[in-house]
Amino acid sequence: MVKKQGYFSDIDTKTKFSGRIDEDFVKYQLANLKQLTFEVTDKCNLNCTYCAYGHLYGDYDQRKSSFLSFYDAKKIIDFLVPYFNSELNKSSSSTFYISFYGGEPLLGFNFIKQVVSYVSKLRINRTIKFSMTTNALLLEKYIDYLVEQDFNPN
Numbered sequence: 001m002v003k004k005q006g007y008f009s010d011i012d013t014k015t016k017f018s019g020r021i022d023e024d025f026v027k028y029q030l031a032n033l034k035q036l037t038f039e040v041t042d043k044c045n046l047n048c049t050y051c052a053y054g055h056l057y058g059d060y061d062q063r064k065s066s067f068l069s070f071y072d073a074k075k076i077i078d079f080l081v082p083y084f085n086s087e088l089n090k091s092s093s094s095t096f097y098i099s100f101y102g103g104e105p106l107l108g109f110n111f112i113k114q115v116v117s118y119v120s121k122l123r124i125n126r127t128i129k130f131s132m133t134t135n136a137l138l139l140e141k142y143i144d145y146l147v148e149q150d151f152n153p154n
Contacts, residue, residue: 077115
């Protein structure tokens with residue numbers, strides 16, 4: 001049955017996408033990535049029952065109050081930049097979003113500042129924008145920075 005559907009036949013990847021993923025396809029997708037989301041932390045300043053981390057869900061992930069390190073984020077960014085600056089990048093005029101998520105990402109505000117500062121100094125052949133998903137309880141404390149860095153609402 002699967003063979004009749006063409007899954008074991010030669011593929012013309014130059015003219016059409018066959019449903020198979022190969023190395024060239026992955027490289028192209030990396031070069032034209034539209035968004036990268038960092039889960040800054042699983043820690044939150046609330047305890048909402050409807051949250052994906054809440055007890056309402058039978059398979060919820062227990063919070064460990066862990067934070068993503070800038071070192072790990074930097075490795076991901078450094079991995080992507082050569083793809084963004086390659087001839088595979090066909091979306092140089094489009095926007096690439098770096099988003100911050102949590103728990104509550106503003107609890108890791110120093111991490112966010114490090115990422116924004118680092119990315120702002122790189123030569124990247126894309127328009128970079130920042131966005132964040134937040135419960136807004138800490139916005140008053142950080143709003144000036146977020147406006148200055150032109151964060152988009154999520």
